Amino acid sequence: MRIVHVTQPVEAGVAAVVLELAVAQRELGWRVDVACPPGWLADRLRELRVAVHDWPASRSPGPATVAETARLRRLLAALDPDAVHLHSSKAGLAGRLALRGTRPTLFQPHLWSFQTARGALRRASVAWERYAARWTDQLVCVSDDELRAGRDLGITTPAEVVCNGVDTSALRPRSxxxxxxxxxxxxxxxxxxxxxxxxxxxxxxxxxxxxxxxxxxxxxxxxxxxxxxxxxxxxxxxxxxxxxxxxxxxxxxxxxxxxxxxxxxxxxxxxxxxxxxxxxxxxxxxxxxxxxxxxxxxxxxxxxxxxxxxxxxxxxxxxxxxxxxxxxxxxxxxxxxxxxFDSVRVGDQVATLVEKLVGCGR
The missing domain is CATH 3.40.50.2000 (Glycogen Phosphorylase B;)
Known part of the structure; x- marks a missing residue:
């Protein structure tokens, strides 16, 4: 199994989730690659000997998104993964435009873009998510609330809730x-x-x-x-x-x-x-x-x-x-x-989704 994770955030919560999944999947014997901008996540992945590929991308959509999408398309074609896991709205935008359903694709919003946007930008975000559903094989939501927010606005992609997790062996009650x-x-x-x-x-x-x-x-x-x-x-x-x-x-x-x-x-x-x-x-x-x-x-x-x-x-x-x-x-x-909410449980749930998705694709 070869999987590529794509993320724009390289710090805080999203980055921590990507790091946990990448390490857990490598321990399963998978070939794991991560495409992301420079930053904390890339540095930690290199320390742990996980393959990292530079994908410069800004947090917000704009004119640069065209070049970001083209670069990601070339990178994914070269890596030739069995599945691609897109994290966050920006990676979801560029990744689904780059792939357009040509490979099994998981999208994990980590908070829908339309939940923080207003006015015309919010309407555009909702319209995009509805349209991009055709290029999303598996939606992964981190909470029931997140799934409900998508369903309420007509996003009907096959979905599973996989709550975030933490390493309960490293984080313990102490003095x-x-x-x-x-x-x-x-x-x-x-x-x-x-x-x-x-x-x-x-x-x-x-x-x-x-x-x-x-x-x-x-x-x-x-x-x-x-x-x-x-x-x-x-x-x-x-x-x-x-x-x-x-x-x-x-x-x-x-x-x-x-x-x-x-x-x-x-x-x-x-x-x-x-x-x-x-x-x-x-x-x-x-x-x-x-x-x-x-x-x-x-x-x-x-x-x-x-x-x-x-x-x-x-x-x-x-x-x-x-x-x-x-x-x-x-x-x-x-x-x-x-x-x-133990991270081992989360890793197992995501691995099962990927294996099922790739198996269906094959």
Missing amino acids: RVAARVRLGLPDAPTAVCVGRVAPLKGQDQLLAAWPSVLARVPGARLVLVGDGPMRARWEASAGHPSVRWWGHHAAVADFYTAADVVVLPSRAEGMALVPLEAMASGRTVVAFDVGGVRQSVGDAGAVVPAGDVPALADAVATRLADPLLAADEGLTGRRRAEVL
Whole structure:
């Protein structure tokens, strides 16, 4: 079996999923190639001796998409794979235009493009996804919410839900005090938010909630891990000493361990990895009710209405003020991660889909 993964995002959640799948499939004895732009993902794949092919591509569609598609078409023709797995909307656009049904094709949106677009761009995104269904042999959705969003807009491609997963052997409950010592954090009630600092990830909503949290838990601390286009503006407007802007950090396990509560204030998601990683680390989660969150978190924390800043503040403060509640939800989360969201299970599910698809094609 030879499979090619194509992705535009090369950091954060999508990149982590691609990395896990590539390594798992290579361990099955498959020949695995990954086409992506330069960045963290390409570097990690090379360290692990997975074949990487440079595919320069921007995040958004535009005039350059024509050249990106032509380059990808040549690359896929040279590699001659049994199946192609496209990750994210941009890879889904260029990959399906390049292949046009000539090879078994899996498409995994990791959050539909039309869920974050507005106006004419949203209408164009919906029209494209309906049209491109003819060149999609297998749609892979990371949550029931993501599948429902596609079905509601008439995208009828054969589909399976394969929830995201995490390595529950690497991410485990560990000493909170020791993690804080390693990071140089004070031993105080601590909320942690991990993610790219951008409007979609909603750190501004968490910052708006934070004064209410401090009013109930005066000694609380907030640690924001990540970088992105909005960091400078949001950091300048929320310069409270209780807020620590950590910036990008490649290894986030210590931050989960150091937390009393992990917060996901996103405006939209497919199924975010952050809650899964937090649960695997035995930490409670507070999140807005966006795509995949209720399915992943369950009763391992609090899921509040999307955009309801006062509800977010109340849920965070309640858990910072009640360590027993937070610890109990953390134990529940660990069990959920082990049973439902282990990366081995995810790799097996995707491998089965690919084998079935290629078998039918042959």
